[in-house]
Amino acid sequence: MNSSTNQPATSAPLSDSAAKDTTVPIWLIVVLFLLVYWGAVYFDEHGGWFDAQVYTPYVSAEQVKDFQVSGGETPFERGRKVYASTCFVCHGPNGLGAPGTFPPLAGSDWVNEPQPGRMIRIVLQGFSGPGLKVNGQPFNTGSAMVPWASVLSDDDIAAVITYVRGNAEWGNKASPVTPEQVHAIRQKVASHPLSFTPTEIEGISPAE
Amino acid sequence: MKYGPLVFLAAFLALSASWCGFVLTPQIQLGRAVQETNSVVTSEMYPQDRPGSARQGLEIYRAEGCAYCHSQQVEQKGTLVDVFLTDAGKNSMAVAAALTEQHLGTFSGPGLAAGLPKPVLRNASLDTAKALANLLKKAGANSQLRLVPFGPDIERGWGVRRTVAEDFIADSHVMPGSQRVGPDLANVGMRLPDVNWQLMHLFAPRSVTKDSPMPSYPFLFERKKIGKQPSPDALQQLPKEFAPAEGYEIVPRPEAKALAAYLVSLRADVPLYEAPATPPPAATNAPAVTNAPAK
Numbered sequence: 001m002n003s004s005t006n007q008p009a010t011s012a013p014l015s016d017s018a019a020k021d022t023t024v025p026i027w028l029i030v031v032l033f034l035l036v037y038w039g040a041v042y043f044d045e046h047g048g049w050f051d052a053q054v055y056t057p058y059v060s061a062e063q064v065k066d067f068q069v070s071g072g073e074t075p076f077e078r079g080r081k082v083y084a085s086t087c088f089v090c091h092g093p094n095g096l097g098a099p100g101t102f103p104p105l106a107g108s109d110w111v112n113e114p115q116p117g118r119m120i121r122i123v124l125q126g127f128s129g130p131g132l133k134v135n136g137q138p139f140n141t142g143s144a145m146v147p148w149a150s151v152l153s154d155d156d157i158a159a160v161i162t163y164v165r166g167n168a169e170w171g172n173k174a175s176p177v178t179p180e181q182v183h184a185i186r187q188k189v190a191s192h193p194l195s196f197t198p199t200e201i202e203g204i205s206p207a208e
Numbered sequence: 209m210k211y212g213p214l215v216f217l218a219a220f221l222a223l224s225a226s227w228c229g230f231v232l233t234p235q236i237q238l239g240r241a242v243q244e245t246n247s248v249v250t251s252e253m254y255p256q257d258r259p260g261s262a263r264q265g266l267e268i269y270r271a272e273g274c275a276y277c278h279s280q281q282v283e284q285k286g287t288l289v290d291v292f293l294t295d296a297g298k299n300s301m302a303v304a305a306a307l308t309e310q311h312l313g314t315f316s317g318p319g320l321a322a323g324l325p326k327p328v329l330r331n332a333s334l335d336t337a338k339a340l341a342n343l344l345k346k347a348g349a350n351s352q353l354r355l356v357p358f359g360p361d362i363e364r365g366w367g368v369r370r371t372v373a374e375d376f377i378a379d380s381h382v383m384p385g386s387q388r389v390g391p392d393l394a395n396v397g398m399r400l401p402d403v404n405w406q407l408m409h410l411f412a413p414r415s416v417t418k419d420s421p422m423p424s425y426p427f428l429f430e431r432k433k434i435g436k437q438p439s440p441d442a443l444q445q446l447p448k449e450f451a452p453a454e455g456y457e458i459v460p461r462p463e464a465k466a467l468a469a470y471l472v473s474l475r476a477d478v479p480l481y482e483a484p485a486t487p488p489p490a491a492t493n494a495p496a497v498t499n500a501p502a503k
Contacts, residue, residue: 053482069353
């Protein structure tokens with residue numbers, strides 16, 4: 001090897017044939033295996049499996065989920081906060097809405113349906129169009145409810161619907177809603193691009 | 209070039225592998241990210257679109273190269289958990305006994321119910337805290353877990369939790385920066401919300417921070433002769449050595465106003481799903497500071 005380095009013109013074929021005879025040293029293979037092993041362990045500990053919601057210092061989606069401590073608040077209390085940050089702008093602090101423009105939630109026949117299917121759909125995808133009647137009162141001003149699917153999580157939507165449906169101060173006493181119910185309907189309406197219209201939503205069974 | 213194609217292939221593989229790692233994978237992960245989780249623990253929407261002037265300010269921030277010296281990413285080393293007793297329940301003797309048994313100090317039954325919520329365990333791991341919460345629940349008490357992110361940046365008061373991609377979802381140009389010649393600005397709108405302070409700091413950094421190495425940006429301002437009345441926009445309380453001559457005033461141009469609006473709109477103090485934290489309760493001040501690991 002040493003002598004061949006001093007022969008510029010013919011060194012290439014010589015060193016090639018010399019290289020053919022040498023085997024890869026065993027220590028190199030061991031080092032390579034150790035490197036690959038270290039890489040795999042590092043990936044496992046720090047990669048978060050490419051989950052977009054996992055950042056250091058958390059290592060996995062499960063761990064991030066474990067860290068969601070609600071601070072001891074009930075879904076109803078959480079719903080009160082969601083309502084205060086989103087819904088109350090139109091529906092008012094007391095759920096009374098505005099006559100002819102924004103339908104009331106307090107004592108509404110839509111809110112107090114035994115099954116929450118329609119209400120979850122309305123919150124997820126929004127609601128607009130003529131022909132809406134709440135407790136017999138028409139709401140035909142053309143003001144639309146905005147969709148909240150991209151803004152609120154399943155937990156938040158379940159909480160706020162639970163808050164509205166179970167709000168005794170408003171005269172509502174319908175059953176609470178679970179995040180699982182919201183999640184199931186979110187999957188179903190994912191292909192529904194537009195906000196729901198009154199006729200369309202009345203065609204959907206509330207239990208679905 | 210006997211091995212030309214091989215060399216080409218090797219270079220191609222090396223480059224495409226890094227392209228996949230640095231461009232394609234992040235794009236698949238976050239490219240179409242939508243706002244998935246909004247935080248309501250603080251009763252507000254976050255992240256929100258910045259107001260119009262602040263959005264223009266982002267362009268000024270970019271044009272003036274602020275990101276060369278300022279980062280907008282708070283780092284976090286870990287998260288500790290505090291357990292607060294919120295309700296001692298009916299049998300406070302049993303609760304006190306359970307706490308004493310856990311070697312958390314000596315508790316007396318009657319004294320336990322006073323001054324709630326009070327901390328019974330600090331700087332614990334999540335598992336330990338959850339175990340204690342379960343134990344307290346069995347004894348009939350209620351407790352609350354408070355998450356306390358920690359790390360050097362958080363100790364400096366630069367934020368309450370780490371920065372995540374969702375913080376930038378409303379921005380069309382993302383300015384995370386990488387150099388820290390100056391302090392991190394991820395949460396500057398919460399730390400220094402005074403617009404006049406921000407404007408003075410832009411006009412003459414050393415007028416508000418004595419040893420600041422930041423360049424001044426006088427071209428974002430105008431020196432004007434005071435007319436019948438001083439301009440309401442003019443810089444207030446400018447120290448003497450920086451103030452203009454008598455009868456003149458310093459008025460920010462629209463660029464400076466937009467940049468200041470952008471700076472005060474920067475915040476990263478709201479917990480998100482992927483960066484959980486418990487906001488300090490209104491009554492007691494910032495538990496994050498007291499929980500900074502001694503170092």
